[in-house]
Structures are given as structure tokens and as C-alpha cells.
Amino acid sequence: MTCDACKTGFRWDGTPVGSETTLAGNQTYVTGTSTSAAILIVHDVFGWTLPNARLLADHYAQEANATVYLPDFFGGEIVSPEVMDDPEKRAAFDIPAFIARNTKEQRFPEILACARALKDAYPKVGAIGFCYGGWAVFQLAAHGTELLSCISTAHPTFLSEAEIAACRTPAQILAPEHDQYLTPELKEYCNRVIPSLGVPYEYVYFPGMSHGFATRANLNNELQKAELARAKRAAVHWFNEWLR
Template identity: 50%
Template sequence: MSFHSCCLQGVKWDATPQGREENQGNQKYYVIGSNPHVAIMVIHDLYGWTFNNIRLLADQYADEVGATVYVPDFFGGTVLPADLIDNPADWVKLDLPNFMARNAKDVRKPEMIAFSQFLRSQHRRVGAIGFCYGGWAVFQLGAKTTDGSPPLVDCISTAHPTFLTNEEISNVGVPVQICAPEVDPQFTAELKAYTLAEIPKLGVPFEYQYFPGLVHGFAVKGNREDAAEMKGLQRAMRAAVGWFREWLVAA
């Protein structure tokens, strides 16, 4: 795995999340909302489950979708300091290869499956949305089953996914939404093209939204003081809210 500065750049949003922290066994998570029927799992980006922006997004989903929203820790208790976002000179000091080895797909996927199963035991409908690092994860959670069992989640959404593969794209088996910026070293032009060619063949509802002029990370770390980025992140928020209302609440 390799990272570009696009995974670290962005802006930290100023507001106070309104949810609470809880535990499921050894799994810590942030949660907001009280809907016993509908849940959304938010899978974080490189900054982890404590990042203010990701929790503010969870609050927004809880309010506008009317769901109970969870942000689990999928980095084993380690997070990158949020202040790094304001200090690009410090990015070269990070041992990201080691960090990502500890958080590789085969390491964290079992935790993600277990948390999805926990949500299934608590709620009738479950959705998942992943940003950057979380993008590959929602595709695996929404993968087709071969034994006739229900999928781990009922629908997925992602913005600027990282580490996504052709195989994961081809194996999705639930309604899928993608928000894709124009400039993205992780969700490349080749992956975009494969996605647009392949998913319509799979027989699942599919929504692809393209954001010209915007870059990787905009939906979770966009600059609210920049008119174009603000418009883009608001559009991505409305897209996700509408998607979950349709495939979780109305289903």
C-alpha cells in the first residue's frame, strides 16, 4: 500500500460532535441517534474514528436520515493526530507503510464483519459509507453472498475510495453509490472507467456522481471557506442522505 499527500491534506472543521463513545467488546465506537430499525456505519479515513470531521458527518446523517449512526475504530486504538492536517511539513515524518501494515485489509476486515453482524443484531436495516481508507471496506461489506445468506449490509456509499480493486468492484451485490472527484490518485481514471463499465452489468442499483474540479478527500476534509469545495461537500452530503433515505428508511 502507498499513500499520497492527498490522503492527508484538507481542513479540520470547527464544531462539536453531539454523540457519545461506547464499546462493543473490545471495539470502541462513536454513536449518535436512537432509531432501533435503521443503522449506518461510517468507516473512517486515515485520520481515524476520533477525527472531528467524521463525527460531524455522522451527526448530520443521524439528523437528516433519522438513523442511528456508528463510527467504529478500525485502527486498533491508534489514530493519526488531527493537527497533522494543518502541518504538511510533518507528513514526511510519518511511518505510513508501517501504519498501513498494521491496518491492512486482512487485519481489519474481520473487525468490520463482526461490527456489521453486531449492527444486524440490533437493527432491521444497515447501511455503510466509507471515505478514502473506508472505501474498499464498504465494497467488501456489500459483496455478493454465495450461500444465499443476507449481505452484511443493505446498501453502501463511498466518496473517493482508496485501495479499491477491480475484484471488489465486480463483486458488489447491494445498491451502491460513489461520489468521485475529478482529481484522485487513489480512485484513478482507470478505476473510474472500470466502475462505470462493470457495475451496470451486476443488476444492482447504482448511482455515480462526478465532482469536476475537486480532489481526493473533499467530502470529508473539504474547505468550508472555499466556495467550490463547500458546494461539493454539501452536494456529497445530500447525495448520501438521499441514498440512505431511499435504501434504508423507505425500503
């Protein structure tokens, strides 16, 4: 399976308002002032410095009244947003090699350490994973509500049936119509299995959208802009429900 959908998209204008710190030893963008709720973002292949991800973090902080953390889970390696704009740079970006340097086995201990650090500091913690981060939040969800109050994911990549079946935390999936990773078969599996697990579940469907829309939508396209806003509102509502 190719990974072209993971490296396409559009950069957004705007200036993030947060700051940089560390969380469990990882460089981290942080935004918000809540002392009662935190949200952990597990980023896509463009990582923790992508302005789009930081702008989303700012929205979540304000609209879900939470302190939002966006750590670096790629060991300092930065994928330039120019990959989205420049066909030559996009072609040169070897995603299989990149993923081989950032396997689940390598990165999940860092992700779990960040979640645990937040749980030690906040009464309620949620997590959202985009693309690459989707499998990670489901692995976190296997630890139950003792760790996280809820998870959300938009167009998850590399998510397995075993990770889905192990979910023990309220879960939300933001699902585009077209997605080579969240296939119709995997969507059907989620909608059949998660309701049987005894955890609250919300599946939000985005007709006409493709993999990556919730973090890299074209804001000059009215439909993509509207569905991006709907995805953001859905996630905010989910966090407001479970982190309050």
C-alpha cells in the same frame, strides 16, 4: 504510489453531539436514536476521533433518521489532525508503514463483525467508507443484502477490480474529478461493471474536487464547501432511499 493526498485537508469547527460506546469490541462514536436503521462509517486514515467524521455522522443521523456508528478500526492508534496543518508533522507521518499496520486482512474481520452486530440489532443497515474505508464497504457489499441494505463510498482508496466486481448490494460512489486512487481507469471500470451486476448503482461526479474533499474540504473555499454539502446530501438521499 505516494499517499500524500490521504494526509492533507482541513479541520472543521463544531461540537459533535454523540457519545462513545463499543461495538463488537471496538471503541465507537455513536449518534442518533433510530431503532429501525443504522449506518456504519468506515473512516479514513484520521480515524474515529476526527471531529470532521463525527460531525458528518451527526448529519447522517439527523437527516437520514438513522443511528450512526463510527468505530475505531486502527486498534487504538490515533493520527492527530495536526498532521493536516503542520508540514513537518505531515512529512513525518509514514502512511505506508501505517497501512502496513492496518492491512485489509487485519482489519476487515473487525469491520465485518461490526456490520454483523448492527444487522443483529437493526432491520436495515447501510455503510459508507471514506478513503481507506472505501475498499471495506465494497468487501461488505459482497455479502449481499442479507448483511447491508446499501453502501456508499467517497474517494475510495485501495479499491480493487475484484472487490468492485463482487458487489451484491446497492452501491453509490461519490467521485471527485482528481483522485490518484479512484483513477479514470477505475472509474470507467466501476461504471462499466457495476451496472452489469444486477444491483442499483449511483455514480455522483464532483468536478474540480480532489481526493479527500468529502471529509476534509476547506470550508473557507466556496466551491469546496458547496461540493462537500452536495456529497453529504447525496449520501443522505441514498440512505433515505434504501434504509426506509
